[in-house]
Amino acid sequence: MTMKFKDKLQQAPWWLLVAFLLALILGWNILADQSYELIFNALSKGIWMTLKVTFIAFLSAVSLGLVIALAGFSSIRLIREVVRFYVEIIRGIPVLVLLFYVAFVVAPALVDGYNWLLQKPIELGWLDSARTRDFNMVWRAVFALTISYSAFIAEIFRAGIQEIDKGQIEAAQSLGLKDRYVFRFIIFPQAVRKVLPPLGNDFVAMIKDSALVSVLGVQDITQLGKVYSSSTFKFFETYNVVAFLYLILTISLSLMVRGLERHLRRFERH
Amino acid sequence: MKLTWITSLFSVCVAVAAGAAELPDLNGRTVIAVTENAYTPLNFVDAKTGQGIGWEYDAFNEIARRLNMKVDWQLSSWDTMIQAVKDGQFDVGMDGITITEERASQVDFSAPYMVSEQFMLVRANETKFDDAKSFAANPDLLVGSQPGTTNFYVAVYDILDGDETNPRIKLFETFGAAVQALKSGDVDVTLMDATSARGYMGANPGAFKLVGGPLGTEQFGFILTPGSDLTAPINAAIESMKADGTMEALNQKWFFDYKQTN
Numbered sequence: 001m002t003m004k005f006k007d008k009l010q011q012a013p014w015w016l017l018v019a020f021l022l023a024l025i026l027g028w029n030i031l032a033d034q035s036y037e038l039i040f041n042a043l044s045k046g047i048w049m050t051l052k053v054t055f056i057a058f059l060s061a062v063s064l065g066l067v068i069a070l071a072g073f074s075s076i077r078l079i080r081e082v083v084r085f086y087v088e089i090i091r092g093i094p095v096l097v098l099l100f101y102v103a104f105v106v107a108p109a110l111v112d113g114y115n116w117l118l119q120k121p122i123e124l125g126w127l128d129s130a131r132t133r134d135f136n137m138v139w140r141a142v143f144a145l146t147i148s149y150s151a152f153i154a155e156i157f158r159a160g161i162q163e164i165d166k167g168q169i170e171a172a173q174s175l176g177l178k179d180r181y182v183f184r185f186i187i188f189p190q191a192v193r194k195v196l197p198p199l200g201n202d203f204v205a206m207i208k209d210s211a212l213v214s215v216l217g218v219q220d221i222t223q224l225g226k227v228y229s230s231s232t233f234k235f236f237e238t239y240n241v242v243a244f245l246y247l248i249l250t251i252s253l254s255l256m257v258r259g260l261e262r263h264l265r266r267f268e269r270h
Numbered sequence: 271m272k273l274t275w276i277t278s279l280f281s282v283c284v285a286v287a288a289g290a291a292e293l294p295d296l297n298g299r300t301v302i303a304v305t306e307n308a309y310t311p312l313n314f315v316d317a318k319t320g321q322g323i324g325w326e327y328d329a330f331n332e333i334a335r336r337l338n339m340k341v342d343w344q345l346s347s348w349d350t351m352i353q354a355v356k357d358g359q360f361d362v363g364m365d366g367i368t369i370t371e372e373r374a375s376q377v378d379f380s381a382p383y384m385v386s387e388q389f390m391l392v393r394a395n396e397t398k399f400d401d402a403k404s405f406a407a408n409p410d411l412l413v414g415s416q417p418g419t420t421n422f423y424v425a426v427y428d429i430l431d432g433d434e435t436n437p438r439i440k441l442f443e444t445f446g447a448a449v450q451a452l453k454s455g456d457v458d459v460t461l462m463d464a465t466s467a468r469g470y471m472g473a474n475p476g477a478f479k480l481v482g483g484p485l486g487t488e489q490f491g492f493i494l495t496p497g498s499d500l501t502a503p504i505n506a507a508i509e510s511m512k513a514d515g516t517m518e519a520l521n522q523k524w525f526f527d528y529k530q531t532n
Contacts, residue, residue, distance in 0.1 A: 227418065
């Protein structure tokens with residue numbers, strides 16, 4: 001019994017306690033100090049935007065990444081080469097640069113393409129021609145984050161799938177299981193547990209990288225912080241609050257991811 | 271705008287300084303000056319030499335000459351520059367910084383050394399509006415701007431309704447991004463001073479034009495560490511340079527005669 005208690009004491013997340021205390025102190029400052037309160041009110045309007053951009057971009061990046069990873073195992077050489085090309089190129093371009101490319105090159109090109117494809121119905125007055133501004137900056141930012149992260153996530157899935165013993169797949173095939181069932185019942189359930197920790201890592205990274213969408217004027221936490229600090233010149237105070245808000249998001253979300261991992265490990269033992 | 275008390279304070283300082291015929295002598299003291307090299311023609315990089323040049327470089331070097339100080343030029347980005355000047359890491363900062371009351375509670379401002387006028391840069395084929403009034407009247411039209419800059423405040427207070435969160439203002443990180451957004455049709459106007467506008471029109475032949483007259487004026491000042499002992503001498507030097515036509519000559523040199531070769 002005592003051993004167990006000692007064990008628990010040792011495993012307790014002490015870093016979290018310290019982080020919590022720090023948050024209390026900063027939170028108290030925000031409540032007590034009028035100028036911090038003003039900053040907090042101005043910036044907290046951006047939390048929803050940060051979460052929206054991150055969640056949508058992450059879910060799309062996971063879906064796209066999975067498709068890319070599976071395409072990477074294709075028996076057709078051309079598809080495999082295209083996948084390699086995509087992953088290597090996208091992975092090598094900074095998120096910030098991708099944001100500018102997508103916002104100012106890809107998005108206008110897509111809009112032009114849409115207008116060109118639907119030339120006839122537009123001329124007949126059945127459809128309105130699209131304007132670049134109809135492709136909202138928020139969605140361009142989400143699109144750019146999706147593309148950027150899909151390359152990393154595809155690599156995570158690839159590693160997870162490759163780790164599964166070939167023998168299992170061969171055994172399943174020799175039992176006469178169709179390929180898609182082999183994937184669904186043999187590969188996928190095991191791969192999910194393998195990829196979850198690195199995926200959680202990428203999720204936290206994306207919350208932070210979503211700050212970059214502020215360069216497109218998306219009103220997230222960082223953008224509101226920039227606006228506030230450059231009009232008041234209170235840079236230090238403002239970035240304190242920015243850091244505080246991001247920490248609340250990243251720590252609480254990474255705790256959730258950890259909880260999910262623990263749940264899946266328990267599931268594995270049974 | 272809300273500058274009355276600052277301007278009256280400045281005019282007192284300036285009057286005092288003008289009374290003293292001789293400028294203070296700082297005995298060769300080294301002053302660390304900082305700018306960003308991202309605001310043509312006030313401070314920017316000479317494409318040929320890679321050196322920082324511009325109106326503010328010339329003006330501050332001249333101030334230093336008159337006050338017998340040496341200038342140690344440094345570079346920094348906008349937000350780190352202001353915080354570092356506030357902390358005393360740099361003595362003086364300049365980047366076409368508009369003097370406002372709220373900012374003056376964080377750093378010291380010199381006397382204004384320049385009045386900026388903003389113009390409306392639009393796509394060359396723009397027909398929906400031709401001045402600030404007709405722009406404001408059409409709720410579909412958008413303006414591209416940068417947070418905390420002169421053109422942002424002019425857009426808010428001189429064109430739109432004074433609401434700094436007006437959704438008709440789309441904010442971008444840099445002038446370049448806002449102009450790009452104008453070009454691709456995301457916004458319908460960006461505000462900038464006549465020189466920068468001419469630069470963009472020159473670099474994109476046939477893409478842009480200016481409409482309407484000059485809009486709301488803003489005053490630029492050097493920023494100094496709070497309580498700085500340099501404020502009074504610098505103000506005196508600015509006053510002497512206004513009086514003897516040096517400022518006018520700098521305006522002529524950088525806003526009219528200088529041709530940017532890309």
